[in-house]
Amino acid sequence: MVGGDASCYFPFEFQGGYITQNTVTPEGAVRYSRVNITENAIPLWGMCHKRRDNNVILMTGSEEASCYRCFHLKLVSKNVLRVLAADKDYLSKCHTNEEKALASCLSDDDLLNEAKNTEIILYKFHEWDGAEVRQEYCPIHGRYRMTYSVDSSDTADAIECDSVESEVDNCPSGSALNLRFRNCAFPDREVTFECLGHWRGFGNRNYLALLSTGNESHLGPKYRCATYTENPKTGEIEISFSRDSTCRAIERQYVRHPNSRYTNGNGIGSEYHHEVLTLRPIPLEFGPVIQYCSFPSWLIGRWEHVVVNQNQLIYKDHNTFKTYTMKCVKNYTNHDSNKYIVYSQTQCGEEMYQCLKIERRDTNVFEFQISSRQSANYTATICNDFYFNDDRWLTQGRLDSNDIVSPCPIIGEFSGIIPDDEGLCAKLSSECESQDIMYYQISACDYANEVYEEREYRCLGQWTHRNIVYTYTQRRDVGTYECFVGTMLSDRQIFIKEAGEHCQRDVNPHRFGMELNKVAHCTPPQVFKSPGRPTHKYSEVPQPTQRPGLPVNGGGAGGHSGVLAGTSGNHFHQSCKNISC
Template identity: 40%
Template sequence: MGFVRTVICVFFIYFAGRSADGSCYFQQEFQGEYVMQSAVIGPNVQYATLKINATTVGIWGHCHKRIGNNYLLRMSHGETSCIRCFHLKLRSSNVLEMITSQNSVSKCHIVSEEQAENTCPTEQSLRSGNVTEILLFKTKDVHEMQTTRKYCPLDGKYSVIYRNRNVRSSKKIECLGLDSTIDSCPSGSTLNIRLKGCNEGEISEFKFECLGSWNGMRQENFIIFVDSRQHKPRYRCAVYEREQRTGRIYMALSNDSTCNTDLHNATSGFETFLLQPKPATPWPVDIRSSTCNFPDWMQGKWEQIRVNKDTLVYQDHSSFKTYTIKCAASHQSENKYLVFSRSQCNEEHYSCLWVHKRSSNILEFQISTKSSHLNHNLCHESYFLDDAWITQGRTVPITTGDVPRMCPIAGEYTGVIPDSESELCANLRSDCNTEVMYYQVSSCVTGELYEEREYVCLGHWVEGDLLYTYTKRMDVAAGTYECFVGSITPKQEVYIKEAGTFCQRDIDPIKNGMQLIKNDVVTCHEKMPVFNVTEESPRISFEQTTSRRTTEATTTTVRLTKSTRKPWNFDNNMADVPENKEKHNNANISKIMVLLYICTISLLYHL
């Protein structure tokens, strides 16, 4: 499989190199094959396929220049060319949103780079909704692998009230009794829907597969579903809202594959669902009588868990199970707890929860072997795996009080990426007064920038002679966390290696990682990005940054409004788009080789 991926990558780089347009590249997370809504004919939605590689976005041309999340795309027609500006936002690993001004999609007459920049979406236009938005749904990733399903934020078992209010037809379908149900069994990536007692008299059963979810500007909760019904759009956008006190969920869907058409809020849409939680099975007597609580430092919301007194809810994204875990008894070891667990499908068992506080904003845990009865021996270390830790970061980091610096380094470090034959150079820098790290990859010869990433440090800890740093990545989809393992020598040499999502333990950064040398001239940057904390996640607001390349600018959050935005249909606007017949110029050999190194190294990291 590794050989096949490498061959695919070589051909990909070859063709990408032929059309490379300056130092503007799309991140690997953006690349792949997508489908998008192309036209709506009556009740039917048609889709078109679009591919994004390192330098090109399908029909819209080559990446000419990047300014933060805004990309200038150039396409040629004969001897002339034109430039459009798109704002790209990765909503989840499977959903990419492209936003542009309302007059820029179907017509491309701008030949000046400066004029094109003036059409880029601004914070004001994103807030007002005076833009055109295009949702792309990924079907294959950069390695030609089929995209994987995602965990659905709606789990459990519910009774449901359903309404289909088709404003274009007098036919209204309502299922108002409590006989209709929704559940996420056996997989938390799928909602199984069974509608009964409807005014049409038929029993309807279908599924919603979750493709991704995200939070909007006004704290709306969006989900993209794959709809199994034959006479419905395949891809559906939903907005939902959960009542904290009752657990009820209100959800509405649009009429097509956009988040606009006949979709206004969680209670007003083309289709609406009211989910009423089914009564829970009583907890066992020994659990109801327990006085055990999880420690104060654990309380709150983490990536995949939330803790409230004696209850921990864990969404396992590998098994697609949601476990409600109740504290049964504290073990003699202060960081082990006998617990009783119940899944969203009412699967029950006893086990031991082993927890470590790595920092104020990082915890790691393991769950022991399962048992059908309460057994204190479950907390013996023989029931755990040595390296099976699950790393979790707080969704709202603690940044006040006696909190040590969360980034382990300050200043600027440079190095050469291993196996690149000294072609690729890396730059890692962090400010003394903030918790932000910037990572860049560029040509060691020309300085041309190929990739840049932005991280917020959540904390670090030491095990043996290795330093682990847990971060939240800010330049891709929200909720993306990455771990790094490193070693810092007395000579200020830093060896660093990616350690996956859960801080993999069997990695030697000195042997397999990259060496970074501290720049004595640059120790700290002044007036760097300020770390602001919001309700859901840390944000970065830029006051006055130090000198940075033109490919980097203010991080902008795309915020959706409900009805003023205009969806775009591909086929309806193609008449004004010039056919892309650009003459492919051969890129120079060094640029192709550099791209090949990037791809090969990326593959090595993922094997």
């Protein structure tokens, strides 16, 4: 929490240019406006005045005539920011002081009650530095036969397409959905949606944000929000679209003003919209496979980019946007029991034999490699060590792993100076009553209240490689996965550094990392714990006397209380490169 008189800044993941729905014409056309988020402001909405968790107080005007508003901001995916406000007229209503604005912030109950909040969906179209947004993988992959129907008060007759010749696929890129309408009640057409993001919303509903790449409005507005459900037995998927670019006009009737063109004579509106795309999977055909093996039981489940059952592994490559469906053919036991020959097929129908090398790092973390050689025919030679690089792994965290706690490698509070960024200091601290939670804060060294960024991490697992410990984490504020490497020279001094997106192995935290020294340790837990969220409980650490450095412990993948380790694509302090630090 940024409190007191601390400065207020937005994380760089929030910063950039966005599109949001402005108005809808009587004909149903959606008009958009642009919203820009800088490091400390949302122009037209206000300057960042104070942040408390996901709530932010924005201020406009002067000190003599200030106007304060409270918004709830949640980055539901990399390219979609969900904003909630208490009033529909959120830009015209404001409060005269900070206290009233804080009191107006939505409560936890109000956040779950759609009748008590207004939702604004922001679709990002460029990053803070002007770069194009990164592609996002669609949650739907493969080939499907589709049916499409629209039943809306905007149309005199329902629109339907139930031709068996209409299909959906995401070839060549897993970041898009290609809809091919054939022999429907309307002329043949093709529509392509780019996937902007997907997330789990209220009531465990799955949401999907889409961008239509065509200029013609064949299938609704340019930006679309939808919910989707999947039948786990049949694989059938049903996508329900919003009538506009919001996420609250899905399968819903509306009460409109008495002079609405959709009234039933009693002044009660009857506007409705039901637009559904039903997908039935076209099964993959694995022709030459005549025998199968099984993957280890600990691997079965859902991971970041991997889904595993007994003899099948589906991997979504976020670099090439190819989806590989791999059938386990043989456990390569000649030399290593962790290698598996698989028969792979991409979403475009490309087929090949490959070899997987799989290593369990911790309960919630595993790493794997795909052999650099592939073959059209079965051969055990693709599993030779020559086709693997021990310094290039793909790291995966287990999804829905809240029941399995993996303690973080630090206990207490550490602080230090960020190298190469003059005047910036960092603080790393553990959640004393939740061993798997830690916090990271960047601030001005001379002004402790000048806080530039705060992050919250959940530790998923840790392991040792070449006397360096890696810790894999999930950022709870934006949902990404990051990894850090570290060493500890004493119980009061650690060195940490980012290690790339997939825990690269050539990182030396002691030589190139950041030095952090312990300034407080956790106090013993209270006998009577509060039912609310646990809080930090620290007592100061006395100034240490000089003591020699301790050798790094090169133990196995158990608990490493003496070292912080991990991966991540971004520097801890990267966000400060674009603010006035």
